Amino acid sequence: MAEIPKEEYILRCTSACAGCSSSLVLRYILKAAGPDSVLVVPACCTSVIQGIYPNTAMNIPVYNVAFASAAAVASGMSAAFRSVGKKTNVICYAGDGGTVDIGIQALSGALERGTDFLYICYDNEAYSNTGMQRSGSTPLGAKTTTTPEGKRDAKKDLDRIVQAHNLPYMATACSAYPLDLYKKVQKALAIRGPTFIHILAPCPPGWRYPSEATIEMGKLAVKTGMWVLYEREYGKLSVTGASKGALAKPLPVGEYLTRQGRFKGIDAATIDYVQQSVRDNLARIAREVEGVC
Amino acid sequence: MLMVATGNKAVATAVKDARPVVVAAYPITPQTEIVEQIANFVESGEMEARYIPVESEHSSMAACIGAAATGVRAFTATSSHGLVYMCEMLHWAAGARLPIVMANANRALGPGWNIWAEHSDSLSMRDTGWLQVYVGSVQEAYDATLMAFRIAEHDDVLLPVMVNLDGFTLTHIMQQMETVELGDFLPPCTVPHAIDTANPGGYGTLTPPTEHFKFRWDIERAMRDSVGVIRETEAEFARRFGRQYAPVEEYRCEDADVVIVAMGTLGKEAEVAADVLRNEGIRAGSARIRWFRPFPAIDFGDADVVVIDRDYSFGSGGILAHELKAAGMAPYSVIAGIGGQEVTYDDIAGFVRNRIPGGEYWFGVSD
Ligand SMILES: Cc1ncc(C[n+]2csc(CCOP(=O)(O)OP(=O)(O)O)c2C)c(N)n1
Ligand code: SF4
Ligand SMILES: [Mg+2]
Numbered sequence: 042m043a044e045i046p047k048e049e050y051i052l053r054c055t056s057a058c059a060g061c062s063s064s065l066v067l068r069y070i071l072k073a074a075g076p077d078s079v080l081v082v083p084a085c086c087t088s089v090i091q092g093i094y095p096n097t098a099m100n101i102p103v104y105n106v107a108f109a110s111a112a113a114v115a116s117g118m119s120a121a122f123r124s125v126g127k128k129t130n131v132i133c134y135a136g137d138g139g140t141v142d143i144g145i146q147a148l149s150g151a152l153e154r155g156t157d158f159l160y161i162c163y164d165n166e167a168y169s170n171t172g173m174q175r176s177g178s179t180p181l182g183a184k185t186t187t188t189p190e191g192k193r194d195a196k197k198d199l200d201r202i203v204q205a206h207n208l209p210y211m212a213t214a215c216s217a218y219p220l221d222l223y224k225k226v227q228k229a230l231a232i233r234g235p236t237f238i239h240i241l242a243p244c245p246p247g248w249r250y251p252s253e254a255t256i257e258m259g260k261l262a263v264k265t266g267m268w269v270l271y272e273r274e275y276g277k278l279s280v281t282g283a284s285k286g287a288l289a290k291p292l293p294v295g296e297y298l299t300r301q302g303r304f305k306g307i308d309a310a311t312i313d314y315v316q317q318s319v320r321d322n323l324a325r326i327a328r329e330v331e332g333v334c
Numbered sequence: 335m336l337m338v339a340t341g342n343k344a345v346a347t348a349v350k351d352a353r354p355v356v357v358a359a360y361p362i363t364p365q366t367e368i369v370e371q372i373a374n375f376v377e378s379g380e381m382e383a384r385y386i387p388v389e390s391e392h393s394s395m396a397a398c399i400g401a402a403a404t405g406v407r408a409f410t411a412t413s414s415h416g417l418v419y420m421c422e423m424l425h426w427a428a429g430a431r432l433p434i435v436m437a438n439a440n441r442a443l444g445p446g447w448n449i450w451a452e453h454s455d456s457l458s459m460r461d462t463g464w465l466q467v468y469v470g471s472v473q474e475a476y477d478a479t480l481m482a483f484r485i486a487e488h489d490d491v492l493l494p495v496m497v498n499l500d501g502f503t504l505t506h507i508m509q510q511m512e513t514v515e516l517g518d519f520l521p522p523c524t525v526p527h528a529i530d531t532a533n534p535g536g537y538g539t540l541t542p543p544t545e546h547f548k549f550r551w552d553i554e555r556a557m558r559d560s561v562g563v564i565r566e567t568e569a570e571f572a573r574r575f576g577r578q579y580a581p582v583e584e585y586r587c588e589d590a591d592v593v594i595v596a597m598g599t600l601g602k603e604a605e606v607a608a609d610v611l612r613n614e615g616i617r618a619g620s621a622r623i624r625w626f627r628p629f630p631a632i633d634f635g636d637a638d639v640v641v642i643d644r645d646y647s648f649g650s651g652g653i654l655a656h657e658l659k660a661a662g663m664a665p666y667s668v669i670a671g672i673g674g675q676e677v678t679y680d681d682i683a684g685f686v687r688n689r690i691p692g693g694e695y696w697f698g699v700s701d
Contacts, residue, residue, distance in 0.1 A: 077531045081400070094545055097536035102529045104403055105538035106396065107422050113393030117356055117400030117408065118529075120384040124355045125406065129531055147396065150389030 045223060046072050055098045057090040060252025062216035062259060063163040063242035064090050067134065069219040070161065071101055073226035078130035081115045083144060084108040085136035086170045086244075087163075109143040111135045112151035115158045123157060130230050131158040137178035138168045141199045152206040152235045159229045159236045162199065163216075165244035173247045180267075182311045183303045185247075191307060195318070203237050204273065211237040212272035212281075217259025221270055221282040228272070241268045249302025261300065266291035266319045269326055278329050288327055294319055335513045341475045341504040344511055345411065345437045345497065346371035348479035350381045351516055352435075355406035355523075358386035358397035363449045364501040365413040365439035372409075383409075391416035395423035395434075402432035403537070405528030407483065410434070413501060414441035414455045421459060427494045428463025428553060430538065433486035433525065434494040437479060440468075440598065440644075441501040442673040450674020451500040453597060453645040457626075457653045463553045465495040465560055466626040468597040470583070472509035475499050477577055478624075480520065481567050487523050488567075490559040502674065503599040514575045557628045564625060581630035583622040586612065590619030592686055593634045595658060596642040597623045600671055600682075604642070607682035618686055629657055639663050640689050642682065644671040651694065666690055670697035 050071035057064040063086065071078070080103045082088050088105050092098045106114045111133040119131045135144060140162040148160060167185050168174040175185040177197040184191050203211055210232045214222035222240060229236035243258040245251065250258055262268040263283045270284040280288055294316045298304040339347065346368045349357065357376070359369040375381035388394045391412050398408040412420065417438055427434050442452035456466060465485065469475045475497070482495040499505055529537070541549065564581060572578040585605045587593055592611075594604040601622025611618035619637070623630065643652030646669055650656070655667035666689040671677045675698060685695065694700075 076534075079529055079531065089540055091536055091539055094536070094539045094541040097539055099536055100534055102531055102534045103536050103539070104400075104529065105536070106399070107426055109392060110396035110399075110423060110426075113358075113388060113396035114400035114403075116386055116388065116393070117358055117397030117402075118404055119400075120356050120358075120386055120397070121401040121404040121406045121408075124384050125404075127404075146389060147393050150393055153389075154386065 045069070048072065048076070050100045052098045052100060054092065055090040056092060057086070058246055058252065060245040060255035061086070061090070062244070062255050063087065063165060066163065066216045066219055066222055066240060066242065069223045070132070070134070070226050073223045074130050074132060074230060076101065077128065078132055079104055079118065081106060081111050081118065081131065081133045083111040083135050083139040084170065085139050087134055087136070089170060108139055109147060111139060111144055112147040112160060115160070116151045116154065116156045119156055119158045133158065133160045135160070135162055136169070137162060137164040137166060138176040141177040141197045145202070149206065152203065152208055152237070156235050157233050159226070159238070161238045161240065163240045163242040165242045165247055166196070167244070167247045169244050169247045181315060182307045184305065185303070200239055206235070207276065208235045208237060210272070210274055213239045213268070213270055215241045215259045215263050215268055215270060216243065217256045217263065218270065218282050225272060247303070250300055254300070258300065261292070261297040263287055264292045265294045265297040266323045267294055267297050269323070271326065278326070280326065280330060288323055291319065291323060336510065337513065338508050338510050339472055340367065340506055340508055341472050341499045342367035342506070343371060344472045344476040345479050345499070346375065347513060348476045349409050350375045351513065352407065352480055352483045352520055353381070354383050354409045356386065356398065356401035356408045357383050357410065358388050358394045358401070358408070359410045360388055360391050360394050360412065360416060362413045362416040364441060364505040365411050365437065367505070368411040368437055391420040392423055395420040395427060398434045399423060399427050399430060399432055402434050402525065403430065403529050405523065405525040407487070407523040408434050409436070411437040413439035414443055417455045417459060418443065421462070424459055424462040424464060429549065431492045431527065432494060433492055433523065435479065435482045435486055435497065436494065437497045437499065439501045439505045440498050448673040449501065451503050451599070451644065451671065452673055456496060456498050457645045460627065460653070463493060464627065465493055466498060467495065467624055468498045468626060469504070469624070470599055470602040470622055472504070472507070473511040473577070474579070475504065476511050476513065477571065477579065480514070480516070481571055484520050484567050485560065485563050488563045489526070491556050491563050492525070493553065493556050493560065498598065500598045517574070519570070519574055561628050579624065581625040582632060583624060585620040587619035587621055587634065589617055590637050591617040592638040592640060592689065594618065594620045594640050594642065594682060594686060595623060595654065595665070597626065597654065598644070600642050600644060600677060603677065603679050604682050606679035607686065610679060610683045611686055616686065623654065632661055638689060638691055639665040640668060640686050641665040642668045642670050642685070646672070664692040666692070667694040668697060669695070
């Protein structure tokens with residue numbers, strides 16, 4: 042960890058919940074990005090944790106914008122900076138709702154237009170800011186305040202949607218592995234053009250587990266293969282970090298699901314279904330890595 | 335330079351002359367020609383701006399916000415459905431105090447689909463904190479667009495400006511116009527609160543009830559200050575380029591017994607109607623409201639007022655009529671020109687002849 046700078050861009054006074062992983066990883070993201078960066082934040086928990094005007098816990102310019110607009114605001118900002126010869130990093134930091142649901146059109150447009158920016162989606166698998174309603178990114182079976190019996194639809198596959206835009210760099214990450222994320226942010230920011238990172242970010246009150254288990258929850262997601270760490274450079278896929286082991290020998294998904302209150306009462310058939318989809322997904326990734334797809 | 339141009343071409347030419355750094359736009363009839371023309375200027379190298387062909391109007395305004403937030407000049411154009419689609423971002427642009435300029439080709443809203451002139455689109459965005467000007471000729475479309483940048487970017491204003499021109503009856507008609515040699519009429523754009531990574535700060539941070547109203551009051555204070563900035567800008571424009579404008583264009587109003595109030599091309603048509611009526615011995619005048627926000631101070635003494643609204647607030651009345659009532663008048667409120675309904679100067683003269691002070695008349699419906 043010696044290479045990680047000591048500078049802090051988030052002061053220790055955010056209003057995030059105890060064990061909030063999306064704000065923990067933001068610290069590393071900003072360290073990787075450095076001071077010549079602007080964070081564009083749509084409505085989400087991150088718009089709240091900064092604190093209340095006239096104070097801010099952020100030591101970097103943060104441009105808060107309307108829910109659907111982050112990628113489009115970044116388009117204009119990046120075009121303006123580049124026009125006047127500035128290299129300033131333009132980084133969107135958006136929740137899953139602001140990305141896979143209301144913000145997907147703006148994101149797709151910005152990616153297609155080759156916007157020089159980094160879009161980071163931290164995925165806590167619900168609309169946490171407004172009280173844990175379902176999002177398109179909520180997984181099958183998860184209880185939210187709008188799916189009290191558990192979500193009946195599967196999680197939207199954001200990464201394959203983004204991949205279809207053929208961007209130079211995209212990656213997944215998980216808050217339990219900040220060093221892996223740190224390197225990916227550095228890599229993304231070194232590339233001109235649109236880059237994208239999708240971070241699984243467990244949320245204690247939303248997922249209903251004790252806040253001290255927040256790192257463990259991220260690790261379980263990766264070890265069960267529910268979440269896969271990878272990067273795609275100019276289309277070429279490579280699995281990174283802990284996912285290498287998980288790909289060969291994943292833990293049963295039950296070990297992840299049964300630790301979270303949101304999956305309480307999930308039936309065996311749903312667990313089997315989830316297990317099978319994880320198997321299929323891991324096999325698909327393995328095939329692609331081996332170059333046999 | 336003298337040229338013959340459409341209203342759309344006039345706006346695009348003014349934007350080229352104003353040299354924005356970013357133009358982000360989305361096509362919609364009858365505005366499309368503006369963005370096509372600008373895209374062409376950029377491709378041909380006549381304009382240095384970055385043209386961002388966004389995927390929606392919500393995003394065109396968002397991109398202008400992102401650009402202006404860095405302190406550069408930004409422009410977009412839209413109409414009707416595009417304008418109301420970006421409503422959320424219109425509030426954001428004004429609230430963030432960004433001097434964005436936008437042209438809006440006034441057009442009706444569906445259903446049913448209707449591409450013709452109406453003011454309901456821009457007037458339904460009345461309370462967003464944007465300055466609004468309505469133009470009546472091709473020359474004025476050019477001049478007002480140039481002035482809009484200077485007014486928006488003025489330190490005492492720092493609010494976005496919407497330049498409205500009637501769909502088809504102005505966007506698509508050809509008139510002679512003259513461009514100007516801008517010189518330093520338009521100083522470089524500076525936004526005092528532009529993003530500066532050397533001096534980080536939060537923008538649009540959560541604002542509590544003890545603070546929020548102060549920002550809203552600041553918008554109103556800037557609106558009030560814009561009255562003087564508009565006057566000064568129009569005077570300076572006249573001094574340099576010889577064309578004089580005022581917030582209200584009065585025509586034969588001095589001794590008038592009845593004044594016709596309207597906006598846009600109907601305001602021009604009303605001038606002809608005033609001539610027709612004068613020939614009949616009716617002392618009529620016309621007052622074309624150019625700046626709708628900030629709303630100008632108006633006073634027509636004891637004269638009757640006939641106001642034509644190309645818009646309506648359902649369950650209430652004509653929107654321009656309301657402004658006059660708020661100014662203490664009892665106008666005869668005529669609703670005419672909705673969705674491109676044809677209104678001639680003879681029709682307008684008829685409204686005046688048959689006026690009932692305080693009454694309301696829907697052209698084509700009431701009789
Ligand atoms: C246009 C609009 N609709 C709804 C909202 C209310 N809203 C604010 S944040 C939010 C959910 C955000 O969810 P997500 O993007 O996943 O971020 P999280 O809160 O989980 O961090 C919603 C629905 C809004 N601000 N704007
Ligand atoms: S609700 Fe979840 S994402 Fe939001 S601040 Fe709390 S822990 Fe973080
Ligand atoms: Mg979320």
